[in-house]
Amino acid sequence: MENSVWVLCPVCGNKTRDRIRIDTILINYPLYCPKCKQETLINAKDLNIMVIKERSEKSL
Template identity: 75%
Template structure:
């Protein structure tokens, strides 16, 4: 049987684990991630265990900004 890596999605605001887990073959687009600890909601994308936070556009700019979160060493 093939072993697939998985990890918990961490909150981009407080850094704690959320209730969501992704595998290395998971692809998320415009996923609304909720953190039960800080009660914040964040829009994310995920591919190949790389989480990208999507920042909502301001009233002045119409482009989306992305920030790539690093995966902690020894996390797997």
């Protein structure tokens, strides 16, 4: 797992619970941040992360 990097939250900039490698491809991946409790749809390819849509979790 030397070649992997942490995926950072695009909202708050903290580490999420996910790691990606250089050969990882994510399409419409729902990235959840445990700190700011935001869910964001992302695409990832060649360690480049592109935000598709940001949405917040609603509390019940």
